[in-house]
Every structure is written in structure tokens, then in C-alpha cells.
Amino acid sequence: MAIGDYPAEYNPKVHGPYDPARYYGTPDTPFSQLKLGEVTEWVGRRNKSPKAIAGLFSRAYWRWSHKYVQPKRATVAPLIHILAGSMIFFYAINYGKFVHHRNYKYH
């Protein structure tokens, strides 16, 4: 499996056209349905290779894209998402400089 290939689990004969927002492996219990004690075990089961993490972000991007960008009557929401996200991102990377502008010594 080289870069740019479909995931190994994807089989066009069964799954049809490739959906980049979809995970084609065997699904685990969704994170939102876990109990607190199962979280560490759940995280331990995850595939933490760089490729898997890149796939995670790719699927998240496509899910967001299908939800807000691709629809026929898309709104301004994705634009604001990008704007707000970039504001937070740049605030975070410049946080070391902003910290010096604090007005109070004690909080």
C-alpha cells in the first residue's frame, strides 16, 4: 500500500464508490458510548501509526467537508469554522508573546 492508495480494507465490489469520510475497517465501540473505566483500554486498542493518524485527520476533514462545504445550499459556517480555527491556532502559536501582556500579577 503506497501513498495515495485506498485503505487495504476497502473493497470496491462490496463497498461501492470510495467515501473518504468513512472508516472501512472493523468498527470499535464509539468513543461516546464508552464508560470511564474502558477509556484507557480503548486508547490502547487504537492504531497509533503515523499513517493511521493521518487517515483519522483525513476522514475528519472529509466528514466536515461533506457536512458543511459540499451541500448544495452551503452556508457561511465552514468559512467561520476556518476563521475561528485559524484565530485559535495563531493565538496558540503566539501564546508565548501574548502572555507578557498580562495586566495582573495575581489571579
Add this chain to the structure above:
Amino acid sequence: MLSRLALRSELFRVAPLCANAVRTTQTKPAVATTNESIIVPGFPKPNGQPQPNPYDGPERDLVNFPRMVRLEEPAKTRYLFVPEEWFEVFYKKTGVTGPYVLAAGVTTYLLSKEIWVVEHEFPYVLATIGLFYVGWKKFGTSLAAFLDKEIDEYEASCNAGRKSEIDGLKETIEHQKKEIWRTEAQKHVIQAKRENVALQLEAIYRERALQAYNQVKRRLDYQLDLANLTRTVQQRHMVNWIIENVLKSLTNEQEKQSFKKCMTDLQALAAKA
């Protein structure tokens, strides 16, 4: 060596040129049948053969992996960009004010602990929010209507070719159905033509039968006339022959006797009268 030279000479180039000329007149492009490089589902291969759609096989799982459909409306949001689901997560535990309380609480915490530092660029956040609010209230509805109209027109223009083709094919089907309906009349026409031909055949048959009858009658009449004529001629000949021979056999004595006899008969008749 010589044969190679001969193969390279101009004389032998004629044949490939002819082959090319033949090839260009073919209706289908000459592509090797083994060329599998251009495979798009639903389109014919370069060699003109239909190609199977790899997604339409019997093993396709349409229940768990249905066809992807482009959404008409995007997911619901509040305040232009906050996903509706984020609010619904709180409803079971906290009621409808929960998310607002959390947002306000977190913001207060960040500001009061100066994690979110209020420095000289802080007003830009408020200005951006204000700009979006004013733009939303002032231009939101009209811009949405304009964009909806644009996208509808664009989609209609994209579908126009397909739609016109479908309409044309439907029209053709209707036309063909009408033609089928019309050809039902042809049955009656053909029936009438058959009857007409049968009538003509009958007329010809009768005409020929009459002709045969007339010809036979003419021949029979001829035979009859011939027989009658033969008999008449024979009779006349016999009569002439007998009279001739009788007259020849008569002597002068007999003539005188008969003459006398005639005279006596006449006198007797005259006496009676």
C-alpha cells in the same frame, strides 16, 4: 541482404499505406482490444465493448454501504457556525441553558485567570463578531436568495443536456407508440388488399374458364359443321350420280312410252277437272 533491401524499397511500402487507408475508413477507432487503461464505469471501452460497472456486482452491500448522496442542506448550526449537535449533547443532562452556561463559565474562567489575555488585539475578536453579525442581519437573506437562485440555475444548466436527451427519448417513445397504433390500420389495409387480389384472381379464373369453354365450343362446332358439310356433299354427289346413271340408262322407246303415259294421265286429269 537483398531481400531486406527489397522490403525497404518504395514498392513494398504501398501495402502498409493501403492498410492505413482502409483503417481510417472504419467507423470505430482502431484500438488494441487489450487496452484496459481507460476504464470508467458506465462508459464503453475504447474498443466499443460495454464494460461492467465494478460497483454493480452481486457482492455489493447496499445496506451497510449505501450510495453516497450529496446533501441538499448543510448540517444545522446556531449563530451561523456552532453545530446543533453540540447543544443537543447538553440537553439530557442540563436542559437548554446548559451549553450557554458552560460557554459563559469557560469564557469567564479564561478571562479571569488571564489565560485568554486581553491585550491590544482583543478588540479585533469583538469587531469580527460584530462584522459577521451586521453582515448576517443586513445581507444574509438577500445573499442566500441570490446564491440559491444561482446554484439552481447552474444545476439546471448542468442537467439541461441530460434532461433534454431524456425528454427527446420520451418523445421518441410516444412517437413510436403512435406509430404502432397507426400500423394497426395496416392490418385492415392488407386484408382489403388480399380480398382485392382474391377478387382479381377469381375474375381472371372465370375469364379463362369462359375462354376455354368458348374455344372448346368453337372446335366442336367446327367438327359438327364439317360432318354436316361432308354428308351434304356426299348426298348431293350420290343424287347427281344416280340421276345421271338413270338418265343414261333410259332408251328412246322408254321415253316415248313414258311420254304417252304422261299424255294419257293428263287427259284423264283434264276429264276429271
